[in-house]
Amino acid sequence: MRHMGQQFALQDYRSEGELLGSARQQGHRARDQRRRAILTRTVQLDVIPRLLTAHNAPLQAPPVLVVDPTHVQELVGLVLSRGEPAAVAFVESMREQGAGAEEIYLDLLAPAARRLGVMWDEDECDFTEVTVGLWRLQSAMRELSPSFLDQPTQRTDGPCILLVPLPGESHTFGLSMVYEFFRRAGWNAWSGPVADSADMTAMVRGEHVDVVGFSLSCDERLETVYSEIRAVRRASRNPCLSVMVGGPPFASNPLLAAQLGADGTATDGRQAVAQAQALVEDSRARS
Numbered sequence: 679m680r681h682m683g684q685q686f687a688l689q690d691y692r693s694e695g696e697l698l699g700s701a702r703q704q705g706h707r708a709r710d711q712r713r714r715a716i717l718t719r720t721v722q723l724d725v726i727p728r729l730l731t732a733h734n735a736p737l738q739a740p741p742v743l744v745v746d747p748t749h750v751q752e753l754v755g756l757v758l759s760r761g762e763p764a765a766v767a768f769v770e771s772m773r774e775q776g777a778g779a780e781e782i783y784l785d786l787l788a789p790a791a792r793r794l795g796v797m798w799d800e801d802e803c804d805f806t807e808v809t810v811g812l813w814r815l816q817s818a819m820r821e822l823s824p825s826f827l828d829q830p831t832q833r834t835d836g837p838c839i840l841l842v843p844l845p846g847e848s849h850t851f852g853l854s855m856v857y858e859f860f861r862r863a864g865w866n867a868w869s870g871p872v873a874d875s876a877d878m879t880a881m882v883r884g885e886h887v888d889v890v891g892f893s894l895s896c897d898e899r900l901e902t903v904y905s906e907i908r909a910v911r912r913a914s915r916n917p918c919l920s921v922m923v924g925g926p927p928f929a930s931n932p933l934l935a936a937q938l939g940a941d942g943t944a945t946d947g948r949q950a951v952a953q954a955q956a957l958v959e960d961s962r963a964r965s
Contacts (some may be wrong), residue, residue, distance in 0.1 A: 743775040745785040753790045754797075757814040758807060776905040779826040783855060784946055787819055791851045795895070795926060812851045819855060820963040827862050837888035837958045840881060841869040842896050844902060852925065853893040859947030860954070875906060879913035888961070889920045889954045892940075900938060907939045918961035922954060 692810035749772065756764045761893055770908060772782055798808045841857050843850045850871070857869040872878045882890065890910050907921050920941045928943040929935050935943035941957050 686868055719886045730913075741774060742816065743777040745772065745777055745781050747787055747789075748791045748932065750793060753786060753815075754764065754793050754811070757790070757794075757811040758803065762814045762817045764823050765814045766818045769822060773825065779828075779950070782822060783819070783826060783827055785860070788813055788852070788855060788946060791815055792926075795849075809848065812849055816851050816854060819851075819858070823858060826858060836864045836866045838866040839868070839889040839891060839954060840887055841867065841891040842872050842878065842893070844862055844892055844899060844906065845872055845874050845878070846899075847871075847893065847895055852957065853891075856891065856893075856924065856944075856947040856950050859951050863951045863955075865951075865954075867905065875909055878906065879909050882910050882916075882919065884913040884915070886916050887914065887915065887919060887924060888958050890914075891922045891924060891950070891954075894925040896925075897934075900927065900934070903937045903940075911939075916963065920954070920957035922950065922957070924950065 692954050729957055733761060753765060753768055756768055769782060769786070772786065773779065777786075793918040794803070794808050794811045794815075797803045798805065803811075839860055841853055841860070843853055853869060872881070878890075880886070892903060894900075903923060907923075910921065911919060919941070922942050922944065923935050923938065923940045924943055924945075932943055935941075942953045944953045
């Protein structure tokens with residue numbers, strides 16, 4: 679009897695243990711189900727809407743710095759007083775803040791050069807200060823040049839242009855900038871000083887040149903421009919040679935270009951490329 683009682687007691691303990699174990703398992707399952715339900719609800723109500731919003735949101739463009747006259751004024755002050763490193767650093771900071779290379783060329787460097795010319799005309803600075811200031815601007819442009827020329831237009835038949843200052847001209851910053859625009863547009867461009875008229879005529883006589891561009895900084899040598907245009911036309915190996923002129927005298931009075939026998943003029947590098955391309959296409963259509 680005692681043995682049977684012990685068996686019943688063991689069975690009771692076993693039954694109670696099994697019941698407790700079963701209860702614990704059910705409790706764990708219930709908690710797991712609650713956790714899954716909470717997680718599912720969180721994903722449905724919070725995570726998924728956030729992902730959809732992020733996917734459909736428009737991409738934010740990086741901020742672009744707009745070049746304005748205050749930047750031009752600051753750069754002019756730097757090239758006149760602080761030296762080349764300060765000017766180069768200023769231009770680089772503009773680029774880092776989002777200003778495009780072309781905008782820096784057209785809206786910062788070119789106006790700064792023009793401002794130096796006005797200051798010279800109005801005796802606010804002398805010839806040496808202007809020359810040094812333009813040299814510093816050219817150094818800044820040279821540092822920016824790789825970015826500006828990063829994606830040139832690819833051409834298989836790029837026309838040829840010679841960009842030269844009138845013999846004796848010392849200020850060539852504007853011409854250097856125009857040269858950069860032609861290079862980026864895929865033209866076969868050459869720019870540099872020529873010693874005299876004989877050098878210029880020898881160049882157009884020896885090579886097929888589509889366009890010659892003359893640069894003039896003041897209106898005191900207009901007769902010389904007229905003579906040079908006639909000389910290159912007579913000597914040119916290309917009977918359909920086009921001639922362009924540029925510089926302050928033509929910016930203030932574009933009609934001077936035709937009066938001196940040129941085919942066109944432009945106020946900046948971008949316009950110069952468009953004008954020259956139109957002249958070449960017109961010449962080819964007539965030939």
